[in-house]
Structures are given as structure tokens and as C-alpha cells.
Amino acid sequence: MYENKNIRNFCIIAHIDHGKSTLADRILELTNSVDKREMSEQILDNMELEKEKGITIKSRAVTIKYKSLDGIEYTFNLIDTPGHVDFNYEVSRTLAACEGALLVVDATQGVEAQTLANTYLAIDMNLEIIPVINKIDLQSANPEKVINEIEEIIGISAEHCPRISAKTGLNVDQVLEHIVKDIPHPKSNCSELRALVFDSFYDSYKGVVIYLKIVDGSLKTNDRIKFMSNGAEFNVTECGHLLPTKMQPLEQLNFGEVGYLIAGIKDIHEAKVGDTITLSENPTKNALPGYKAVNPMVFCGIYPIENSKYSILKDALEKLKLNDASLVFEPETSSALGFGFRCGFLGLLHAEIIQERLQREFNLDLMITAPSVIYKIQKINGEMCSVDNPSNYLNESQIQFTMEPVTDAHIYVPSEYIGTVMEFCQEKRGEFINIRYINSDRADINYKLPLNEIIYDFFDTLKSKTKGYASFDYSIIGYKKSDLVKLSILVSGELIDAFSMIIHKSKAYYKGKKITEKLKEQIPRQQFEVTIQACIGNKVIARETIKSFRKDVTSKLYGGDITRKKKLLEKQKEGKKRMKKFGRIEIPKSVFLSTLKL
Ligand code: GDP
Ligand code: MG
Numbered sequence: 001m002y003e004n005k006n007i008r009n010f011c012i013i014a015h016i017d018h019g020k021s022t023l024a025d026r027i028l029e030l031t032n033s034v035d036k037r038e039m040s041e042q043i044l045d046n047m048e049l050e051k052e053k054g055i056t057i058k059s060r061a062v063t064i065k066y067k068s069l070d071g072i073e074y075t076f077n078l079i080d081t082p083g084h085v086d087f088n089y090e091v092s093r094t095l096a097a098c099e100g101a102l103l104v105v106d107a108t109q110g111v112e113a114q115t116l117a118n119t120y121l122a123i124d125m126n127l128e129i130i131p132v133i134n135k136i137d138l139q140s141a142n143p144e145k146v147i148n149e150i151e152e153i154i155g156i157s158a159e160h161c162p163r164i165s166a167k168t169g170l171n172v173d174q175v176l177e178h179i180v181k182d183i184p185h186p187k188s189n190c191s192e193l194r195a196l197v198f199d200s201f202y203d204s205y206k207g208v209v210i211y212l213k214i215v216d217g218s219l220k221t222n223d224r225i226k227f228m229s230n231g232a233e234f235n236v237t238e239c240g241h242l243l244p245t246k247m248q249p250l251e252q253l254n255f256g257e258v259g260y261l262i263a264g265i266k267d268i269h270e271a272k273v274g275d276t277i278t279l280s281e282n283p284t285k286n287a288l289p290g291y292k293a294v295n296p297m298v299f300c301g302i303y304p305i306e307n308s309k310y311s312i313l314k315d316a317l318e319k320l321k322l323n324d325a326s327l328v329f330e331p332e333t334s335s336a337l338g339f340g341f342r343c344g345f346l347g348l349l350h351a352e353i354i355q356e357r358l359q360r361e362f363n364l365d366l367m368i369t370a371p372s373v374i375y376k377i378q379k380i381n382g383e384m385c386s387v388d389n390p391s392n393y394l395n396e397s398q399i400q401f402t403m404e405p406v407t408d409a410h411i412y413v414p415s416e417y418i419g420t421v422m423e424f425c426q427e428k429r430g431e432f433i434n435i436r437y438i439n440s441d442r443a444d445i446n447y448k449l450p451l452n453e454i455i456y457d458f459f460d461t462l463k464s465k466t467k468g469y470a471s472f473d474y475s476i477i478g479y480k481k482s483d484l485v486k487l488s489i490l491v492s493g494e495l496i497d498a499f500s501m502i503i504h505k506s507k508a509y510y511k512g513k514k515i516t517e518k519l520k521e522q523i524p525r526q527q528f529e530v531t532i533q534a535c536i537g538n539k540v541i542a543r544e545t546i547k548s549f550r551k552d553v554t555s556k557l558y559g560g561d562i563t564r565k566k567k568l569l570e571k572q573k574e575g576k577k578r579m580k581k582f583g584r585i586e587i588p589k590s591v592f593l594s595t596l597k598l
Contacts (some may be wrong), residue, residue, distance in 0.1 A: 002188040002216075004256035008179050009186065009213070011079040011094050014104035014121060015471060019134040022166040023104055023175070027078060030172055033064040034244045061097075061211055061258055062197070063241040063248075068180045075180065077213075077258035095121055095480035097198045097213035097258060099129040100177065103150075107133045107141035107163070108413055111149045111438065113412050113473035117378065119154055130178050131158040136484030137165035149438060178292055186215075186256025192284040193217035193225075195261075195277040202319050208265040211242065212277060213258045215288060220252045220465050224280040225263060228287040233280050235262035268537050273325040296328050296344025296457050297405070297476065299388040300368035301498070302358070304338030305589055309364055310339045311510075314360035317341060320354060327354060332389070336498040337367055337592065342389060367592050370501045373451045376479055377402040390500035393486040396537045402484040402502075405451040408433075409474040415441050418467045424465055428453040429504065451476060452504070487512055489540075490533045491519065497593055513596060514543040520544040522591040528583060 012020045028034050057207065061079045066072060079094045095101065101122045105115060122129055131150050133143045143163045162174040199211040219225070223236045239261045240250040253259045265271055272425045277285040304313050314331075328344040345351040348371060358364050374388045378400045380577040387393055409430075411421055417437065425432070432449040436443055449458075454474060462470050487508050489499035503511055512534025519532045523546055534542040 002191070002255060003190075004186045004254065007075045007077070007186055007256045008183045009077045009079075009096045009098045009101040009256070009258055010102060010179060010183050010581055013095075013111070013115075013118040015106070015118075016107040016116070018109065019102050019110075019166045020104055022413040022589050023102070023132070023134065023172070024078060026166050026169050026172045027061070027076075027176065028064060028244055030176065031064045031066045031076070033062070045370050050271075054377065055187055059093075061242050062244045063258065066176055066180070069177060070180075072178055075257070077259075079506045093124045094198060095127060097196060099186060100130065100179070101570045102179070103129050103131045104153075105131065105146055105150060105168075107135050107143045107146050108138050108176050110146045110442065111412075113410055114151065114471060116410075117473045128174075128180050128183050129156055131156065131161040132175055133158075133161060133163040134166050135353060136163045137168050137170065143377065145234070145439065153438060162339040171315045172244045179449075181552040184531045185210055187253045188216045190216045190284065192278045192282055193219055193223075194284050194286075194288055195219060195275070196288050197271060197273055197275045199273060200271045200322055202322050204378045206238075206262050208267075208322070210263075210265075210271050210277075211258075212261055214253050214327055216255050216284070217279070218252055218254045218408070219261070219277075219279075221249075225261075225277050225279045226283060227270065227272070228276040228278060228284075229272055230270070234265055236261060236263050237263040238335040241568075265437060271322070282545060296326065296346060297373060298345045298347055298371045299342060299373070299453065300345075300351060300371045301334060301337070301340055301389075302329075302343050302355070303331060303334065303337040303369075304433045305367055305593075307338045312362060313341065313358070313364055316358050316364060317343070320357060324354070326350070333389075334369075334391075336496050336587070337369075342365075344388075367498075367589065368596060369498055370596065371453060371455050372502055373405050374549075375405075375484060375502055377401075379405070389503070390486055390488075390502050391497055393500075393502055396485075404482040404484060406478060406480050407449050407451050407454060408477045409449045409454070409472065411447070411462065412438065412471045413443060413445065413466050414469050415443055418443055418445065420465050421445055421462070421470065422454075424462065428458065429506075435440050436530075448477070449474065450482065450504070452502075478520075485536045488517055488535045489519070490531075490535060491523070491587065492530050493533075493566035496587065499595065508534075509541050512536075516542045518595050519591065520546055521584070522594060523587060525549055526585055 012023060014020045061077060064076045064078060065075050066074045079098060103115070103119055110349060112546050113344060119129065121230055122469040133146055135141055136143055147158045147161065150156065162178060163170050164171040164175060166172065193214070194216040195212040195214045197210050197212050201209055203209050219236065219239055221239055224233055227234045238249050239253050239257050239259060241248045241259045247260055250259070277282045302313070304310055317327070317329050323525055326346050331339070332342040333339050343354070345354065351371060355366060355368060358366060372388050372390065374386050377385050377387060377394055377400050379385065379394065380400050413421055422432065425447045431449055433446040435446070436444045459472055462472060483505040484502055485505050485508050487501050487503050489496050501511070516532045523530060525546055525548065529548045530546040532544045532546070533540045547583055
């Protein structure tokens with residue numbers, strides 16, 4: 001058995017806004033890890049988007065030194081993780097590189113949906129959990145009540161946990177001592193190198209930079225390494241620690257350490273997150289367990305507004321994928337939107353973040369089609385198939401029945417909102433399961449909810465209906481039979497594929513009406529009459545018309561012959577008929593943009 005007694009690898013987990021990033025800032029300050037001059041708020045959230053939204057999207061790893069009260073200097077590897085459900089995948093990856101977790105709970109809020117979700121992930125991975133009660137500087141803080149909740153709901157002892165203010169720094173020193181005392185140091189049973197790749201990104205000068213945890217053995221500059229999944233070999237040109245504001249090259253990384261590696265890897269596909277790295281000369285036989293492959297749950301089409309930007313979009317998606325293994329995409333074409341990609345995401349926030357990153361980091365203007373989940377169709381001929389893309393939906397005559405994914409959803413709210421939340425879930429085709437009281441004034445409402453109801457604007461609406469008090473978490477539990485249809489939109493009789501969607505029958509009419517009304521408002525008038533129809537199969541369920549311009553063809557006639565006037569009008573009518581038949585209308589891109597936003 002090898003031991004590395006002076007290292008502590010830990011992460012911070014919490015519900016969103018409970019103070020993870022602020023605590024990370026204080027820990028960096030207390031350990032003098034960052035120059036005063038370089039210190040900024042939420043220093044680990046270095047993506048512009050993270051600062052703006054105030055949320056952590058990417059996990060960040062940093063190495064810091066801490067001299068404890070026992071006089072020994074320890075190396076801490078701190079990993080900040082995202083709190084939102086869509087990024088659970090990111091969380092579970094970073095947990096695999098840690099031996100312990102600080103569980104931050106806001107003393108004014110208590111245990112929330114994501115507190116639990118993340119804690120269960122950490123417990124599953126055998127991490128030592130240190131509860132930390134935060135925001136005790138606030139008047140409304142009730143640490144005793146929150147400690148009770150942690151003990152009751154999570155079932156871990158919290159009696160002696162630190163009660164801190166990450167904002168003022170009060171008692172944060174206690175947290176550091178708890179890390180030293182309570183979190184186990186790394187141990188290893190073998191001497192061959194095994195390193196877990198837990199993240200990577202592309203640097204235009206250095207190529208692929210890999211973040212790794214050395215689980216066994218050690219790694220030196222100039223070592224020849226091998227990726228276990230594909231056998232690809234490279235020479236290490238640089239390895240070292242990730243300091244808060246820079247990468248610090250080192251001769252060697254030993255087991256238990258977290259750091260980075262550069263090996264002249266140019267192809268971003270070679271460095272798969274979750275892979276095991278070993279040495280070419282003295283390889284290990286057994287790869288590390290790696291990560292569960294994640295399955296995207298929400299799909300949509302992404303198209304560049306300027307068709308010429310297609311290859312830039314392709315390149316951008318590939319680069320983002322390196323940084324975010326959960327993103328999947330494949331090329332698709334739309335008759336209305338041109339060349340683009342069908343992309344899969346873990347959830348809607350994930351989709352939104354990727355879209356914004358594409359726009360900001362790669363300067364791309366994009367069109368996004370309506371999000372969809374994966375539906376199942378039982379065909380008349382006995383076969384079963386899956387579709388996420390409305391373009392691949394089957395003809396009604398081939399369908400015996402359809403199924404949609406359902407989730408087990410938990411909503412945490414103050415008791416006074418129970419009625420509102422239940423009504424809302426009912427509206428979203430939810431099936432009530434249970435209510436559990438967390439304490440005298442807060443409840444956990446459990447519903448079975450269709451995933452496709454959650455992916456639109458469920459959480460936003462839930463928040464506004466509960467004045468921001470609700471927290472929400474869900475997991476997919478399977479499929480159920482459901483009456484689904486494909487809603488198609490026709491303009492002048494022509495199918496506009498970008499607007500097609502798979503939807504529950506009960507919602508199709510409302511949605512069809514909304515889209516046709518919006519299109520009527522948006523499409524410019526033409527020389528001829530334009531019809532806009534929403535259809536299920538051949539059946540029209542909503543219809544609007546845009547009247548044509550009426551050019552006054554008779555204006556040049558002065559008085560006189562009425563038959564001549566009639567003739568001219570007849571001729572105009574004929575012409576319009578012809579135009580209507582053949583007249584294709586170009587729908588401006590702006591119309592797609594605003595209608596797809598619905
Ligand atoms: P995260 O989403 O868990 O990373 O949370 P943040 O660290 O971004 O904090 C969320 C908000 O709570 C920010 O506005 C912080 O300034 C605030 N905050 C964090 N810790 C404290 C604290 O101890 N006291 C007070 N009053 N506010 C805090
Ligand atoms: Mg944060």
C-alpha cells in the first residue's frame with residue numbers, strides 16, 4: 001500500500017446559489033493562493049458566461065498549499081463543480097477525482113433538490129462528506145434547523161460541522177482544518193501508472209491540455225504515455241499543477257496528485273474524458289472504471305444563419321465537445337434552413353449554454369429548432385423504433401401506438417405553494433405520486449412528469465409561480481404510452497420542415513394556432529394570398545391567411561367603359577391565381593428566428 005499523507009483532494013457541492021464559488025474564493029485567499037491584485041470575485045468561474053449568469057458551468061481544478069495548525073504543509077486539490085441538474089455529468093466526473101466533498105448548505109434556505117442530488121452522487125462514489133452551513137451572517141439564517149434537515153434527510157451527522165459566512169470569511173479557517181482531519185488522503189495499491197482523464201480543453205498553441213488525477217504510479221516529463229481506450233501513444237512535453245491563475249510545470253506528478261498534461265496531441269478526439277492513461281513501457285493491465293456514458297435527452301437542430309458558416313460551426317462544435325463530453329451532434333439538412341447539425345444535450349440549460357458559447361466564443365449567428373426528446377413508436381408490423389427528429393416521424397398509418405419518456409420529479413417548496421405547484425404539474429400532464437414534509441413549512445412534492453413538458457420552460461415558470469422559492473430535480477425513469485402526433489406547418493401548401501414537432505395530441509391545437517398566428521404577423525405580404533396551415537397528418541387544425549397587396553390596376557382608366565375595367569380586374573385575378581399556384585415565398589430568416597423562439 002502506498003500512501004500520500006499530505007494531499008487532500010476535494011470538491012464543493014451545493015444547490016445553486018448556496019455559496020460554492022464564494023467559499024472557493026475564501027479558501028484561495030486564506031491559503032494565499034492568489035495575489036491580491038489578481039483576485040476577483042468568483043475567480044474560478046472564468047468563463048464570461050459564468051460570471052454573467054452567476055452560475056458555474058465548467059468544473060475547475062486548482063492546486064493550493066495549506067499549512068495546518070499541526071504545522072504540516074498540505075497540498076489541496078480543490079475542484080469547483082456546477083450545481084444545476086443538467087451538469088450532473090460534470091459533477092460526477094469531478095467527484096471521481098476526489099476523496100471528499102464539502103457540502104455547502106445555505107442557512108437561510110436549507111436542503112434543496114440539488115443538494116440531495118449531488119450528495120447522493122458523492123455518497124455513491126464513497127466520498128467523505130463534510131457539511132458546511134453557509135451564510136450565517138444573514139439575519140434569517142437558521143443553522144440549527146438546517147443541521148436538523150441534513151441529519152434527517154441525508155442521514156449524515158452534522159452536529160459539529162462548521163457554520164460559516166463565505167462572504168465575510170467568518171469560520172472559513174475551520175473548514176480548512178476539517179479538510180485536513182476528515183478527508184482521507186489518497187492511497188494506492190500498485191506502482192504502474194494509472195491516470196484518470198477528467199477534463200480536457202484545446203489550446204491553440206499547446207494543443208490538447210488534459211486534466212488528470214494520478215490514481216497509481218507517477219508521471220514524468222518525456223515519459224511515453226498510452227491511452228487505454230484506443231492505444232494511441234504520445235510523449236509528455238509538459239506536466240504540472242493547475243494553480244489558480246496559471247499552469248505550473250513540474251518534473252513529475254505522483255499518485256494522488258491532480259494536474260495537467262501536454263503531449264503534443266493535436267486531434268481532439270484522442271483525449272477522451274474518462275479514459276485511463278498509462279505508460280507505454282510498463283503499462284497497467286486494468287483500466288480505471290471511467291465514466292458511465294451519458295445519454296443526451298434533449299435534441300434540436302442548430303443551423304448557421306449564414307450558410308457559408310457551416311464549416312465554422314462544425315469546427316466549433318468539435319472544440320466544445322472536447323470540453324464537454326456530453327454534447328453529441330451529427331450533420332442534418334433542412335429544406336428551409338439548409339445545412340446544420342442535429343445536436344443532443346443533457347437538458348435545456350445545457351442546450352442554452354452551448355448555443356451561447358457558440359455565439360460568443362465562435363461569433364456564430366444561429367437558428368435553433370424546437371427541442372425534442374426521444375420518442376418510441378410501436379409499428380403496426382410489430383417493430384419498435386425511436387425518433388427524436390420530427391422529419392423521421394412515421395406516417396400515422398404505420399403507427400400502432402407511441403410512447404414518451406417520463407421522469408420522476410421532485411419539487412421542493414414552502415408549504416404555501418403546494419396548491420400552485422400541484423395545479424401546474426397537472427397542467428403539464430403530471431401524475432401525482434406523493435408529498436413529504438421536510439419540516440413544518442417546506443414540502444417535497446413528487447410527480448411523474450413527461451420529459452417533453454419539462455424541456456420547454458418548466459423550471460422558469462415554476463420559479464415565477466413560486467416567487468423563486470421552488471427547487472427542482474428529476475431523473476428519467478422510463479417510457480409510457482402516450483397519444484403523440486406530428487404537427488406540421490405548411491405555408492402556401494409547402495411543408496416548412498423547421499417548424500415540425502412531435503407533440504402530445506392535447507397540446508397540438510393550441511401550439512398549431514400559436515405558430516400560425518405568429519407566422520401571419522411575421523411573413524411579409526406578397527402579390528398573392530398566402531395560406532398558413534397547421535396540420536396533423538392530412539387534417540388541418542389551424543389556418544391563417546395573409547391577404548395579398550391589391551394593386552389598383554384600374555387607376556389609369558378615366559371614367560368610361562365599365563367592361564374594360566372589369567376585364568382588367570379579371571386579368572389581375574387570373575395572374576394572382578397563377579402566382580398562388582407557382583408562387584413560392586421566401587420566408588425571411590428573421591421569421592424563423594422569432595417563430596422558433598415560441
Ligand atoms: P454558487 O452558485 O453555489 O457558486 O453560489 P455563489 O458562490 O455564486 O453565491 C451565490 C450568492 O450568494 C452570491 O451573490 C454570493 O455573494 C452570496 N453569498 C455567498 N456566500 C454568502 C454568505 O456567506 N453570506 C451572504 N450574505 N451571502 C453569500
Ligand atoms: Mg458558482
